[in-house]
Amino acid sequence: MLPAFLSSLTVTAAAALATAACVIAARRTSPYRSTAPQRVPVLGGLEPGTHAWSRFHVRYYPMTLLFIAFEMEMMFMYPWAVVFVEEGVTALAEMGMFLGILSVGVVYAWREGAFRWQ
Amino acid sequence: MAVTPHEVPVAVAAGADAWEPVQDVRGIPGLQLAASPRHATVLLITGTVPDGDREALHRVHDQLPRPRAVVAWRPAEAAAEVPAQTVDGDLDALVDALREAQAAVLADPERGTDDLLPDTEPNEWRGVGPFGQGGEGMMGGTPYGRPMTTTGDDHDGLALDQLDLTFGPFLDPLPGGCRLTVTLQGEVLQEVELTVRAADLGRFPQPAEADLRTARRLLRRTAHGLHVAGLDALAARAAALAARVTDDVDRAALVRDAHRLGRRVRRSGLLWTQRGVGTIDGVDAAGRWRARLDALGTALDGNADTASAPPDHATIEDVLTGMTLTDAMATLVSIDTLAPQPTGAVAS
Numbered sequence: 001m002l003p004a005f006l007s008s009l010t011v012t013a014a015a016a017l018a019t020a021a022c023v024i025a026a027r028r029t030s031p032y033r034s035t036a037p038q039r040v041p042v043l044g045g046l047e048p049g050t051h052a053w054s055r056f057h058v059r060y061y062p063m064t065l066l067f068i069a070f071e072m073e074m075m076f077m078y079p080w081a082v083v084f085v086e087e088g089v090t091a092l093a094e095m096g097m098f099l100g101i102l103s104v105g106v107v108y109a110w111r112e113g114a115f116r117w118q
Numbered sequence: 119m120a121v122t123p124h125e126v127p128v129a130v131a132a133g134a135d136a137w138e139p140v141q142d143v144r145g146i147p148g149l150q151l152a153a154s155p156r157h158a159t160v161l162l163i164t165g166t167v168p169d170g171d172r173e174a175l176h177r178v179h180d181q182l183p184r185p186r187a188v189v190a191w192r193p194a195e196a197a198a199e200v201p202a203q204t205v206d207g208d209l210d211a212l213v214d215a216l217r218e219a220q221a222a223v224l225a226d227p228e229r230g231t232d233d234l235l236p237d238t239e240p241n242e243w244r245g246v247g248p249f250g251q252g253g254e255g256m257m258g259g260t261p262y263g264r265p266m267t268t269t270g271d272d273h274d275g276l277a278l279d280q281l282d283l284t285f286g287p288f289l290d291p292l293p294g295g296c297r298l299t300v301t302l303q304g305e306v307l308q309e310v311e312l313t314v315r316a317a318d319l320g321r322f323p324q325p326a327e328a329d330l331r332t333a334r335r336l337l338r339r340t341a342h343g344l345h346v347a348g349l350d351a352l353a354a355r356a357a358a359l360a361a362r363v364t365d366d367v368d369r370a371a372l373v374r375d376a377h378r379l380g381r382r383v384r385r386s387g388l389l390w391t392q393r394g395v396g397t398i399d400g401v402d403a404a405g406r407w408r409a410r411l412d413a414l415g416t417a418l419d420g421n422a423d424t425a426s427a428p429p430d431h432a433t434i435e436d437v438l439t440g441m442t443l444t445d446a447m448a449t450l451v452s453i454d455t456l457a458p459q460p461t462g463a464v465a466s
Contacts, residue, residue: 031227035237037180042154044289045131045174047240051264054279056304057272 062114069105073098125150126220129158130288131178133194134317134458136165137294139209140191141338144345145358146213151345153290155181159220162212163202165321166194171287175200176234178288185230187219192321201231208323209361239263272303273440280308287315291346291447293339293456298438298446307446310438312431316458325365333376333417334363336410336454340383343407343451347388355379373418380411396437396449398429403452410454428455 040047076098084091109115126149132140140162143149152158155178167175179188179200188202191212205215223230240263260266267279286297295315301308325331337360344353359375383389392403401409409426434453438446450456 032184035180035233035235036239037177037233037235037237038156038183040177040181042156042181042289043283044286044292045171045178046284046286047177048264049282049284050267050280051261052281053261054267054281055269056278057274057276059304 062109062112065105065109065112066114069102069109073102126160126216127152127158128160128162128216129155129178129182130290131161131163131167131175132288132294133165133167134295134315135319135321136192137317138319138335138338139322140164141341142209142357142361143213143216144341144350145354145356145361146209147354149213149216150350151290155179156183158182159186159223160216161186161188161200161202162191162216163188163193163200164191166318168315172199173235174287179231180233180235185223185227187223187229188231189215189219191215200234270301270303270308273306278303291451293342293450295458296450296456298450300443300446302443305442305444307438307441307443310435310446312435312438312456314431314456314458325363327365329417329420330363330365330367333372333414334360336414336417337363337376339451339454340379340410340414343410344383344388346447346451347391349383349386349388352379352382352386355382369418373415376414376418380415383407383411392448392452395445396441396452398433398437398449398453403449406452406454410452413454426454428457429453430457431459 041052077095080091080095128143128149129152130140130143140151143162144151155161159182161179161182163175176199179186188200189212190200190202190204192206193202193204203215203219205212241260267281269277270280272278281302282300283302284297284299286292287295292298295317297313299311299313325334337356341353341356341360344350344356356379359372359379362372389404389407392407395403398406434450434456438449441449
């Protein structure tokens with residue numbers, strides 16, 4: 001089991017090291033740091049009146065919810081269809097449970113008005 | 119955007135009286151008026167910068183990445199506080215100065231200008247509260263000296279946060295001397311206040327003939343509007359035409375090229391995208407663009423008096439309210455003349 005993970009661990013560690021090396025090298029070699037005025041959003045010279053930490057409406061959210069519900073369904077149904085014949089009724093029961101849980105999400109999306117055309 | 123060594127990205131801080139002449143720079147190959155000071159190496163200061171805008175000018179200066187160079191083109195006294203190389207000549211002299219300034223500062227970064235504003239946050243980071251926001255819960259506190267947003271109902275009946283922002287006075291998509299104070303929810307403008315500074319356009323040389331003055335103004339507005347629409351190649355054509363408009367211009371050639379430009383703009387799809395945007399007195403942005411191109415042709419045919427009365431601020435503010443920021447900017451650049459407010463009414 002371990003050797004299988006070892007390769008992916010090595011890649012992850014190498015990527016992390018390379019990233020850290022780049023960041024540190026950039027900090028060491030660059031003669032400039034960003035200043036407080038540079039960290040302000042560009043509005044044409046003025047500063048924003050309020051902090052940018054704000055809540056806004058994620059309007060694509062019902063679509064995302066529906067997409068994930070149906071997409072997840074299909075993703076597990078393909079491998080399930082391959083083993084369905086040999087597993088028989090067990091597979092049917094498991095898929096029923098899975099769809100049952102997913103349909104809660106769909107019902108929630110329905111309640112949120114995701115199926116209403118506006 | 120990648121910048122080749124030959125390209126000079128320029129950030130512009132223009133007073134209301136110098137904003138139109140600066141548009142001619144768009145027509146110069148190798149120079150680009152950067153959309154943000156963060157993309158520029160050279161800051162171009164020009165015209166009258168009122169005392170109230172001085173801190174804004176300094177902030178724009180500081181927002182250019184170092185090393186940076188500053189060129190002042192026919193500046194008024196107020197601009198003199200920024201250390202700059204001053205140019206008093208015409209467009210050619212300015213272009214040379216911009217190129218030289220970038221070459222000099224890239225060759226020797228030590229020659230770049232220093233920051234003008236102190237490198238301190240408006241407030242110290244206090245790290246109070248569960249998220250270090252300086253207050254309790256999600257609300258309250260003043261992280262880095264800025265209060266948290268207040269909530270208001272959006273058009274779906276949800277109580278969401280509102281950002282208070284003022285765009286300008288030196289923002290690329292805004293016409294010269296404009297300030298747009300908005301309450302922004304998501305990307306929808308909920309409250310809009312527009313202020314426009316009066317400009318004395320006599321600061322820069324003008325053609326003696328009124329029709330040429332009109333044509334040049336329209337060409338410069340066209341160049342800026344096309345740039346804001348993302349059509350920079352067409353903007354460069356319009357600006358290059360504007361730069362050609364002087365008293366001894368070959369009028370026949372100018373008329374021909376202006377017609378050609380008008381045809382290209384109409385074919386570009388710009389008018390199609392602006393249909394139904396920002397309708398004022400029954401005319402949408404596409405209609406105003408069409409009228410602008412027509413007025414350009416009329417002006418070059420020798421009729422200077424083509425301008426219709428500028429819409430008043432209350433009308434514009436009404437139209438902009440409820441728009442997205444993109445549409446609001448598109449609407450503003452489609453208006454030929456933004457009437458200045460009485461000087462006393464402009465907060466400085």
